[in-house]
Amino acid sequence: MSPEAVVNPTTGTVAVLLVSVATIAIGSIGLRLSRTTSDFYVASRAVSAPWNASAIGGEYLSAASFLGVAGLVLAGGVDMLWFPVGYTAGYLVLLVLVAAPLRRSGAYTLPDFAQSRLVSWEVRLVSSVLVVGIGWLYLLPQLQGAGLALRTVTGLSPAVGAVLVAVVVVVNVLAGGMRSITFVQAFQYWLKATAIALPVVFLLVAWSSDGGPDPSAHGLPTARTAVTTELTHPVTVRAPAPATFDVRGVVDGAAVDGPITLEKGESVQLAEGTVVHLPAGTVVPHAAPVSASVGEEWSAPLSGAGGRAHPLYATYSLILALFFGTMGLPHVLVRFYTNPDGRAARRTTAVVIGLLGIFYLFPPIYGALGRIYAPDLLLTGRTDTVVLALPSRLVPGPLGDLLSSLLVAGAFAAFLSTASGLVVSVAGVLSQDLMRRHWLGPPPARRDQGRSVHTFRIATVVAVVVPLMLSLLTTRVGLADTVGLAFALAASTFCPLLVLGIWWRGLTAAGAIAGLLAGGISASAAVTATMLAGPFGGWTGALLAQPAAWTVPLAVLTMVCVSLLTRARVPAQTGRLMIRLHTPEGVEVDRGRT
Amino acid sequence: MGAARTTPRRPVSRDIDEQTDIGEVYMRSLVRNQLRLSVAVLGAFVLSWCSIPLLFAIVPGLRGSRVLGLPLSWLLLGVIVYPVITAVAWWYVKAAERTEQDFSDLVERR
Numbered sequence: 001m002s003p004e005a006v007v008n009p010t011t012g013t014v015a016v017l018l019v020s021v022a023t024i025a026i027g028s029i030g031l032r033l034s035r036t037t038s039d040f041y042v043a044s045r046a047v048s049a050p051w052n053a054s055a056i057g058g059e060y061l062s063a064a065s066f067l068g069v070a071g072l073v074l075a076g077g078v079d080m081l082w083f084p085v086g087y088t089a090g091y092l093v094l095l096v097l098v099a100a101p102l103r104r105s106g107a108y109t110l111p112d113f114a115q116s117r118l119v120s121w122e123v124r125l126v127s128s129v130l131v132v133g134i135g136w137l138y139l140l141p142q143l144q145g146a147g148l149a150l151r152t153v154t155g156l157s158p159a160v161g162a163v164l165v166a167v168v169v170v171v172n173v174l175a176g177g178m179r180s181i182t183f184v185q186a187f188q189y190w191l192k193a194t195a196i197a198l199p200v201v202f203l204l205v206a207w208s209s210d211g212g213p214d215p216s217a218h219g220l221p222t223a224r225t226a227v228t229t230e231l232t233h234p235v236t237v238r239a240p241a242p243a244t245f246d247v248r249g250v251v252d253g254a255a256v257d258g259p260i261t262l263e264k265g266e267s268v269q270l271a272e273g274t275v276v277h278l279p280a281g282t283v284v285p286h287a288a289p290v291s292a293s294v295g296e297e298w299s300a301p302l303s304g305a306g307g308r309a310h311p312l313y314a315t316y317s318l319i320l321a322l323f324f325g326t327m328g329l330p331h332v333l334v335r336f337y338t339n340p341d342g343r344a345a346r347r348t349t350a351v352v353i354g355l356l357g358i359f360y361l362f363p364p365i366y367g368a369l370g371r372i373y374a375p376d377l378l379l380t381g382r383t384d385t386v387v388l389a390l391p392s393r394l395v396p397g398p399l400g401d402l403l404s405s406l407l408v409a410g411a412f413a414a415f416l417s418t419a420s421g422l423v424v425s426v427a428g429v430l431s432q433d434l435m436r437r438h439w440l441g442p443p444p445a446r447r448d449q450g451r452s453v454h455t456f457r458i459a460t461v462v463a464v465v466v467p468l469m470l471s472l473l474t475t476r477v478g479l480a481d482t483v484g485l486a487f488a489l490a491a492s493t494f495c496p497l498l499v500l501g502i503w504w505r506g507l508t509a510a511g512a513i514a515g516l517l518a519g520g521i522s523a524s525a526a527v528t529a530t531m532l533a534g535p536f537g538g539w540t541g542a543l544l545a546q547p548a549a550w551t552v553p554l555a556v557l558t559m560v561c562v563s564l565l566t567r568a569r570v571p572a573q574t575g576r577l578m579i580r581l582h583t584p585e586g587v588e589v590d591r592g593r594t
Numbered sequence: 595m596g597a598a599r600t601t602p603r604r605p606v607s608r609d610i611d612e613q614t615d616i617g618e619v620y621m622r623s624l625v626r627n628q629l630r631l632s633v634a635v636l637g638a639f640v641l642s643w644c645s646i647p648l649l650f651a652i653v654p655g656l657r658g659s660r661v662l663g664l665p666l667s668w669l670l671l672g673v674i675v676y677p678v679i680t681a682v683a684w685w686y687v688k689a690a691e692r693t694e695q696d697f698s699d700l701v702e703r704r
Contacts, residue, residue, distance in 0.1 A: 081668070085675050088679055095683055095686065301646075302651055303657070319647075343691060347687055364668075583621075587698050
């Protein structure tokens with residue numbers, strides 16, 4: 001017996017193939033247009049503002065946004081809305097603190113900026129390693145999410161979806177680099193926005209004709225109709241209230257085929273492949289570590305719904321990571337060099353904020369409806385699939401299939417676009433800084449283009465294969481949670497480097513390195529502990545799962561203090577650089593080398 | 595600055611270019627004005643929106659309150675926040691461009 005099909009496999013597969021083919025086809029248009037290194041990396045900076053804003057939006061809206069936000073809302077309630085708010089507000093912070101000066105710096109990548117600002121190849125090297133680290137951490141959930149989505153559609157092993165996305169991304173990036181990516185990304189924003197918005201109309205109509213049940217006044221999550229589900233991985237479930245349901249498979253190590261009854265608070269382990277049938281009206285047992293919450297808790301802020309400890313601390317730390325981490329994500333920064341000047345960079349960013357705001361109105365609706373119509377996902381722990389699961393449950397027949405396929409297409413677009421953007425930036429840094437340099441000396445001159453493009457192609461493959469291996473080896477952490485850790489790492493490293501580098505003349509290379517190391521090491525230690533040994537309980541768990549609140553101040557303080565101690569070593573051309581970063585383009589001054 | 599205005603032999607942009615003392619004064623004032631604008635915009639946004647969790651923590655009665663049938667917290671964080679961020683962003687873009695225009699007018703005047 002198959003698990004309840006959430007998506008018609010035929011139309012779902014067609015949707016995945018269409019998105020993949022369209023991505024490569026549109027990408028190959030760019031192939032004929034991109035022939036030099038600068039084309040390859042940044043589309044020769046000749047991309048118009050609306051295209052660029054759509055492309056930035058398309059690249060930024062990842063699996064964590066398309067699938068993860070709804071899953072978080074389903075499990076954790078209103079506090080999880082800070083994720084999309086933070087993803088959007090991150091661009092506001094980026095706009096007011098770095099957008100125009102960064103574009104005016106004329107650098108291609110973060111390490112380029114670090115080097116030209118601080119005249120130090122050591123800073124460049126540390127930045128390069130961090131770009132690759134953050135990029136891989138962010139690629140991981142994209143590949144895992146792709147596997148998850150493909151499994152939902154076809155029942156294939158998650159590895160297949162991850163490999164499929166990896167192959168399409170490599171082909172796409174190799175075909176045209178950034179130029180093609182710009183077209184592809186712009187197309188993907190509109191595909192994703194349509195895919196998330198259109199089904200909502202039908203879902204809300206179905207919901208209101210069902211009497212408009214209130215997700216927040218629903219008691220504990222309860223199966224509304226009988227539902228059958230197959231576990232794709234072993235889970236420990238805890239019953240928040242007495243529950244009797246049918247099981248075929250292995251419970252606590254013993255084979256069971258028939259009804260079992262759980263008392264309130266009792267938990268059992270269900271093995272992989274176990275089929276669970278919940279009769280209508282059953283209070284859904286929850287997969288660890290999510291704990292059940294009644295409707296009033298779920299809809300109220302700071303209730304700790306879903307079992308998150310210290311909600312006030314966690315909320316503020318998350319806000320800090322998301323607000324200040326966006327500017328430090330490698331694939332976000334590389335986009336700014338495609339604006340013609342600093343003024344355009346600002347305007348583009350403002351348009352991006354509008355586009356993101358439109359998109360993020362929709363995922364929470366899926367999360368809220370999921371609490372009524374798909375609470376069984378809390379039993380399997382696969383809350384990240386709620387967006388894909390809803391249409392077939394609320395809109396029966398071919399229309400539901402069509403809507404599901406549209407959502408599958410959108411989800412795939414999300415994996416492809418974010419993964420492509422990340423791979424371009426990681427491969428750019430790998431090929432420019434880590435593969436072509438003498439490790440103990442300054443990097444060679446950048447302009448031998450034939451070799452450069454060749455190295456970029458090798459780097460592209462490396463940039464994809466490493467996180468692909470990691471994604472096949474590690475167990476799955478929630479999509480939006482892993483992404484949150486990448487934000488925390490970016491906020492603890494590149495945010496202080498960029499903000500101090502742009503606004504403070506006193507920053508020195510020694511200060512920058514010390515700050516990058518302090519923030520980078522402390523945040524990665526927290527990330528590693530959470531991913532390998534977590535989640536932990538109490539304050540330890542809260543501090544490690546949401547590290548930004550202490551790692552960002554640590555990095556800033558270290559950077560400022562060490563810079564003050566090494567005051568004598570402020571680079572001589574800092575004044576010239578400040579002119580370059582801050583004077584409007586219309587003023588005729590020497591901006592130094594470009 | 596007064597001296598520069600009474601003997602306008604050459605635009606200040608030359609001073610900036612040559613990094614003379616007067617050029618430095620203009621540059622530092624531009625950077626300071628832009629930074630002040632950025633900090634004001636960011637401060638206003640962060641203080642207003644990031645006080646929401648604190649408000650809910652201090653006044654638990656607000657957590658369950660409803661507006662137009664929707665819980666207040668969902669309305670604020672799910673809907674209203676986005677047009678607000680967009681408006682703040684657009685206002686900032688205009689203000690920053692004004693600052694730059696004033697600076698350009700000032701330093702290119704002969």
